[in-house]
Amino acid sequence: MIVPPGSTIGIIGGGQLGRMMALAAARLGYRCHIFDPHEAPCAAEVSAEFTRGAFDDEAALARFADACDVVTYEFENVPVGPIAALGDKLRPGTRSLEIAQDRAVEKRFLEGAGARVAAWREVGSVEQLDAAVAALGVPLVLKSRRLGYDGKGQAWVRDPAEARSAWDSIGNAPAVAEAGVAFEAEFSVLIARTHDGQTRAFPPPRNVHSDGILCHSTVPAGQPIEAMAETAIATAATLADALDHVGMFTVEFFACADGALVNEIAPRVHNSGHWTIEGAVTSQFEQHVRAICGLALGSADLVADGAVMDNLIGGDVDAWAAILAAPDASLHLYHKGEARPGRKMGHVTRLK
Known part of the structure; x- marks a missing residue:
């Protein structure tokens, strides 16, 4: 191996x-x-x-x-x-892909593995859409089953009368309807798993999104996330084991009053782990390489009191010179060409 x-x-x-x-x-x-x-x-x-x-x-x-x-x-x-x-x-194998590519399949997998998720229904017809609204109430969010990321393929329904126009806005694609969740914060668990089932997780970051796109990740995450971290990490390990996953594995959570709810999984390195390049002994990227190559996993400990990662989205990248001049900033530019709105052009990390 x-x-x-x-x-x-x-x-x-x-x-x-x-x-x-x-x-x-x-x-x-x-x-x-x-x-x-x-x-x-x-x-x-x-x-x-x-x-x-x-x-x-x-x-x-x-x-x-x-x-x-x-x-x-x-x-x-x-x-x-x-x-x-x-x-x-x-590595990882295709099972992780099959589950993560389809939100309905993913929800069933999560529930079958014992993870807590928001109430949801499949939507593939007008009848199923109306039934979902009746069962879940509003607000709810429609998410296309496939190819959605960074807020794409999603539409909120805040009044039952908006349901059909919301579905139209995502192209009437097969979707899932999820009940709106009252949460205090969002966070993620990034965990590496080897072929023989060893796991190592990074401290969970607190994540802030705008228009469905991650803007900031902060560690330590503070409360109530830190109180939920041990259980959330155990949940992530259980899910990775169920998939026989090898490599980095990410689980996004909502921190709710009654505990953590799983939002979705990503069977790969993740934007919310970019802070690990400067902020952890081993970055998520090196950890993934170690896992898929059968090497010993590295330490996931912090190297400072904490870290903050800010995405540079669209025109934010134009501030590169000022960021470079800041003594506490580590700048990463992706060289992706045109800085279109909503496009991730780079990120900057600052250690605490």
């Missing part, structure tokens, strides 16, 4: 998560090979090799895998069928 330094790690997806993963892998002596359909993905700039190919091109994926010693992925919206052919080289 050990993939030694000097080997090649294949990364499916060439975005900023793949970029930071490749940088962490290089520090440990690995070469990275990016597979992505775009002409110049930002992860390819810092990797040894790049193959341009469609995520559903099985022949191209097979050639890519032949050139790699282990293969992983940086995001979950890749077709399961084609990459299933990668077999044992793929």
Whole structure:
């Protein structure tokens, strides 16, 4: 199971998560090979090799895998069928993808594993939409079952009369309806799991979102999150075990008056863990490399009293010079081209 330094790690997806993963892998002596359909993905700039190919091109994926010693992925919206052919080289496996790609499947998995989730219903027709509103009441949120991220494919229903227009706004796509949750804060558990079931979790960060996009992550998270941390970490470990997951695994939670509710899972490194690059002994990216290569997991302890990570979204990146001039700021720019509204262009971390 050990993939030694000097080997090649294949990364499916060439975005900023793949970029930071490749940088962490290089520090440990690995070469990275990016597979992505775009002409110049930002992860390819810092990797040894790049193959341009469609995520559903099985022949191209097979050639890519032949050139790699282990293969992983940086995001979950890749077709399961084609990459299933990668077999044992793929870590994590496809089960984690299958669950995370479909919100209804994910909800059933979470409930089956004993996790607490908000009340929900499937919506695939007008009749099911009306039944969901009747059962859950308002407010509720409609989320497309597939391909939603950073608030995309979501619409709130605050009055029953808004339900059909809300569904129209997400293209009448198969969806889940979730009851609105009264929560005090949002947080995430980022946990690494090895092939033999060892786990190590980072201190949970408190997360703040705007328009569905993560803006800030802070550790320590403060109350009430810290009081829920032990149980939330245990829940994340249970979910990772149920998937036989290998690598980093992220669970997003709502901190509610009666305890933590699981919002969703991400079978990968995560934006809310970017602070670990400067703020923890081992970053989430290095931890993922360690796990998929069969190496010992590193320490997840803080290196300072705490850390704050701010995303640079859209035009926020224009402040790069001022951020660089600040003595307490660690700046990461992703070199993704045009700074469109809502696009994550970089992040900055400050230690406490």
